[in-house]
Amino acid sequence: MSNIIWLMTLLALTAVLVWSGTRAWRLKKSVLKWGGLGATALLAAATFSVSVLVASGLVKLHMRSAPVQNVKVAGTAEQIERGRAISDSFCGACHSKTGTLTGGMDVGKELPIYLGAFVSANLTPTGRVSHWSDGDIFRAIRNGVDADGHWLMMMSYTSASRLSDEDTQALIAYIRSRPPAGGEIADPPDQLNLLGLAMLGAGLLPSGKPIVTGVNFAPPKGPTARYGEYILSYQDCRECHGPQLTGGVPGQLGPIGPDLNIVKDWTRDAFVKTLRTGIDPGGHVLSERMPWRPIGKMDDEDLTAVFEYLIHMPGSQTTATN
Numbered sequence: 001m002s003n004i005i006w007l008m009t010l011l012a013l014t015a016v017l018v019w020s021g022t023r024a025w026r027l028k029k030s031v032l033k034w035g036g037l038g039a040t041a042l043l044a045a046a047t048f049s050v051s052v053l054v055a056s057g058l059v060k061l062h063m064r065s066a067p068v069q070n071v072k073v074a075g076t077a078e079q080i081e082r083g084r085a086i087s088d089s090f091c092g093a094c095h096s097k098t099g100t101l102t103g104g105m106d107v108g109k110e111l112p113i114y115l116g117a118f119v120s121a122n123l124t125p126t127g128r129v130s131h132w133s134d135g136d137i138f139r140a141i142r143n144g145v146d147a148d149g150h151w152l153m154m155m156s157y158t159s160a161s162r163l164s165d166e167d168t169q170a171l172i173a174y175i176r177s178r179p180p181a182g183g184e185i186a187d188p189p190d191q192l193n194l195l196g197l198a199m200l201g202a203g204l205l206p207s208g209k210p211i212v213t214g215v216n217f218a219p220p221k222g223p224t225a226r227y228g229e230y231i232l233s234y235q236d237c238r239e240c241h242g243p244q245l246t247g248g249v250p251g252q253l254g255p256i257g258p259d260l261n262i263v264k265d266w267t268r269d270a271f272v273k274t275l276r277t278g279i280d281p282g283g284h285v286l287s288e289r290m291p292w293r294p295i296g297k298m299d300d301e302d303l304t305a306v307f308e309y310l311i312h313m314p315g316s317q318t319t320a321t322n
């Protein structure tokens with residue numbers, strides 16, 4: 001709500017500036033008159049433009065919408081186990097920093113500029129999901145919209161929308177199986193600051209992954225390039241390593257990761273070892289900006305699938321021209 005107060009302050013400031021301008025207009029001395037008028041007009045135009053951007057940012061925050069899926073998750077032991085595996089290797093990077101699925105990590109601090117707090121939700125029964133239906137949680141994972149219909153910005157920036165319906169249900173089963181833990185998170189969890197709102201209003205922030213309304217399928221799980229392709233569709237490798245995995249580009253939201261064609265020179269065992277230990281075959285210790293700890297929690301089969309996909313993908317431009 002503090003942003004509404006900021007917006008009112010900016011508009012009030014604009015009004016005061018316009019009023020000062022009219023006072024300057026009445027002055028007799030022409031230097032003071034025109035100088036005063038020019039200065040107040042410029043400032044009023046500036047505060048007014050910022051107000052317009054902030055206001056349109058506030059409007060955009062409420063623009064994302066997606067239908068609630070009609071699902072009821074059985075919660076079998078098999079589903080819970082599958083959900084745990086995906087959560088540990090993916091969701092946990094943001095949701096399990098303080099404890100298993102207890103949330104509380106401000107993802108905003110990882111962005112190149114601070115645009116406000118984006119605190120990962122507590123997904124245990126201590127968090128708000130305990131009051132949500134299975135369909136509400138499904139929509140949050142699939143389309144980044146919460147039970148009240150608000151945009152979950154960070155969720156909409158992840159590739160979680162690509163998870164199959166079956167895997168999304170498995171995640172819900174796992175979330176439902178967790179005991180209460182951790183603390184409460186502010187509601188709503190996204191608290192954009194004035195800069196964030198103005199940038200959103202100016203169209204400088206991504207509007208999130210497209211809404212998916214159909215059914216998502218996954219290929220059969222196995223150590224194949226095809227299954228690796230599926231894993232890479234929902235894992236956020238491309239958010240950091242670039243759309244073609246040939247390296248991130250300046251200006252992207254995520255940290256810049258290197259060209260993954262390097263993996264073509266590695267053996268499968270060296271690849272698996274790199275993601276399990278955080279040390280690559282050259283002895284280089286990977287920084288924490290590379291989420292190797294969660295990714296390395298994939299089982300051998302999944303890591304092999306990712307490896308198979310990477311060594312069979314088309315080469316980078318540099319290798320192609322050599």
Ligand code: HEC
Nearest residue numbers: 091094107118119120121128129140152153154155160189
């Ligand atoms: C890049 C970090 C990141 C990843 C990865 C991520 N989340 Fe989130 N999640 C967030 C943040 C931050 C929020 C708070 C709202 C927002 O900004 O999206 C959130 C909110 C949610 C919510 C809404 C709950 C509430 O109380 O508001 C659900 C459900 C959720 N995440 C589930 C998942 C699941 C399941 C996965 C894995 C498939 C996942 N998230 C992966 C960062 C992440």
Ligand code: HEC
Nearest residue numbers: 235236237240254255256257258262280286287289290291
């Ligand atoms: C949040 C951003 C981010 C995500 C998501 C991410 N990476 Fe990375 N990755 C990095 C960064 C940054 C580095 C460089 C780390 C360093 O050198 O210290 C890196 C390094 C690597 C390396 C080591 C390269 C080398 O030469 O040593 C591999 C392999 C790798 N990533 C694979 C992956 C795969 C596969 C995925 C998806 C399953 C993934 N990454 C997801 C940011 C990311």
